[in-house]
Amino acid sequence: xxxxxxAAVGATGALLCATVALAVGGGAEDPLVSxxxxxxxxxxxxxxxAEAAVAKRHDALYADAEAGLKDKQEGYLAQLGxxxxxxxxxxxxxDIRVKxxxxxxxxxxxxxxxxxxxxxxxxxxxxxxxxSNGWEKGSGALTQGRRYLVMxxxxxxxxxxxxxxxxxxxxxxxxxxSGRTDYNALADALRVLxxxxxxxxxxxxxxxxxxxxxxxxxxxxxxxxxGEEQAALATTAACPFTDVPAWCQSYVAYAYVKxxxxxxxxxxxxxxxxDTLTAGQYVTFLLRALGYSESGETPDFTWDTALQRGxxxxxxxxxxxxxxxxxxxxxxxxxxxxYFALDAREKDGTATLQERLVAAxxxxxxxxxxxxxxxxxxxx
Numbered sequence: 001x002x003x004x005x006x007a008a009v010g011a012t013g014a015l016l017c018a019t020v021a022l023a024v025g026g027g028a029e030d031p032l033v034s035x036x037x038x039x040x041x042x043x044x045x046x047x048x049x050a051e052a053a054v055a056k057r058h059d060a061l062y063a064d065a066e067a068g069l070k071d072k073q074e075g076y077l078a079q080l081g082x083x084x085x086x087x088x089x090x091x092x093x094x095d096i097r098v099k100x101x102x103x104x105x106x107x108x109x110x111x112x113x114x115x116x117x118x119x120x121x122x123x124x125x126x127x128x129x130x131x132s133n134g135w136e137k138g139s140g141a142l143t144q145g146r147r148y149l150v151m152x153x154x155x156x157x158x159x160x161x162x163x164x165x166x167x168x169x170x171x172x173x174x175x176x177x178s179g180r181t182d183y184n185a186l187a188d189a190l191r192v193l194x195x196x197x198x199x200x201x202x203x204x205x206x207x208x209x210x211x212x213x214x215x216x217x218x219x220x221x222x223x224x225x226x227g228e229e230q231a232a233l234a235t236t237a238a239c240p241f242t243d244v245p246a247w248c249q250s251y252v253a254y255a256y257v258k259x260x261x262x263x264x265x266x267x268x269x270x271x272x273x274x275d276t277l278t279a280g281q282y283v284t285f286l287l288r289a290l291g292y293s294e295s296g297e298t299p300d301f302t303w304d305t306a307l308q309r310g311x312x313x314x315x316x317x318x319x320x321x322x323x324x325x326x327x328x329x330x331x332x333x334x335x336x337x338x339y340f341a342l343d344a345r346e347k348d349g350t351a352t353l354q355e356r357l358v359a360a361x362x363x364x365x366x367x368x369x370x371x372x373x374x375x376x377x378x379x380x
Contacts (some may be wrong), residue, residue: 087174095168095203101178104158106150110171112158113147115203116210117165125154163332166204182377183209183332186339189375193363195224196335209332215264216248217331218277219255221338222285225353227362228254241271248273260288279324280306282334286315291347300347315344319380340379 087107095115098104106112108125119142121128127138128148137148142158150156150171158167164183187207190196198206223229232254239249240256241263252271255261264272283306284294292300292313301309307324310316316324316337324333342354357363 087172089172090169093168093170095166096175097184097204097207097209098160098165098167098175099178099180099182099184100160100163101180102160103176103178104160104167104169105174105176106156106158106169107172108150108152108154110169110173111147111149112156112167112169112173114142114144114158115166115168116144116208117160117162118142119158119160119162119165119167121148122157122159123150123154124157126151127154128156162210163330164207164209166210168203181336181380183335185375185377187332187335189371190335190339192371193368195338196221207331207335209330209335211331212329213277213282213331213334214273215271215275215277215281216244216251216273218282218285218334219261220248220251221282221334222260222289223251223255225286225289225338225341225357227357227360228258240266240269241273242269244271244273277329277334279329279333280304282329282337283307283310283316283324286310286337286341286344287313289341290315290344290353315341317379323380339375339377 087105093111093113098117104112111131121137121139121142123138127136128150129135130137130143131147131149132145136151141161142148148156160178163181184207187196187198187205187209191198191205196207199208200206201208220229223232229251232251235250235254235257237250237253237257239253241252244252252261252273256263261271264270264275280303284301284303287294287301287306287310290313292309294301294303294306300313307316307321311318311321320337342357343352345352346356351359354363354368358365358368
């Protein structure tokens with residue numbers, strides 16, 4: 001740009017010099033406008049004026065473009081229902097935990113990817129671009145781990161279709177929450193209470209609520225609910241099973257000595273550490289935590305009737321039994337059952353599980369009161 005201005009100014013200066021010389025009769029030996037003036041002072045002034053004009057025009061074009069982009073952005077946000085005050089902005093990809101029925105609207109130029117769970121996409125305007133393969137996508141189920149970019153003149157809407165999900169978002173988005181069960185809130189509460197710790201997964205707080213639980217995870221939750229995790233960690237008993245990794249051997253050894261578990265195959269020394277935990281097996285753990293037994297001459301329940309007996313004993317609601325029998329059993333449901341088990345009365349009727357944990361010093365009453373007052377989740 002500058003070279004073009006200099007060339008134009010140089011040509012203009014030369015023409016002016018020749019014109020003035022011809023007009024007044026000056027010659028090469030006696031010019032009225034000296035060559036040094038044209039090459040120096042005059043040219044410098046012309047270049048300065050030209051650069052100022054270019055800069056002014058550039059600033060005007062930039063301001064117009066910025067205003068146009070701002071108007072478009074305001075238009076996208078208005079579609080989301082609230083202008084600049086109605087959405088959230090993420091300068092870099094950050095994850096959020098959401099639940100079934102929640103909708104997340106994402107504006108043009110923003111990006112998102114589904115890290116866990118499931119969700120459906122719909123677009124108003126154009127489409128999104130799947131940056132992993134360059135294909136356009138305007139509707140349908142999202143694929144985990146694929147990064148999507150919202151095209152110009154488009155608002156993308158993600159509707160969560162799993163009990164919980166984790167999304168990573170960049171740019172502007174607006175979250176509209178549904179009235180479905182908020183397992184995320186229950187997990188947060190249990191974590192503060194020290195009853196739930198999640199995993200080392202690097203997103204979604206490590207909760208992994210979208211995954212099925214394992215037997216070792218169920219056993220550890222059981223030990224926490226009866227206030228005996230620290231005793232388990234301090235045990236010196238040997239683990240009788242061969243399929244238990246070092247990090248959780250103390251839990252299994254303690255539970256075996258206490259009679260809380262016999263493993264999947266005691267003769268083969270198999271605990272079943274990574275076997276999937278069923279709803280009935282976890283409710284069995286909860287009933288044991290409340291003092292009920294499935295052994296002896298007059299057992300309170302049997303392992304295959306745990307869900308029905310849970311309803312009869314007031315530990316479960318009919319709606320909860322229906323949920324557990326009708327779908328996949330996930331860590332989300334483990335959190336749900338554990339949280340509301342705190343309100344269940346023990347077999348002798350003297351106290352709730354929460355009251356016993358507070359009395360034993362496993363929970364702090366002030367913390368419990370504060371945390372539970374902030375949870376607004378109804379039972380099914």
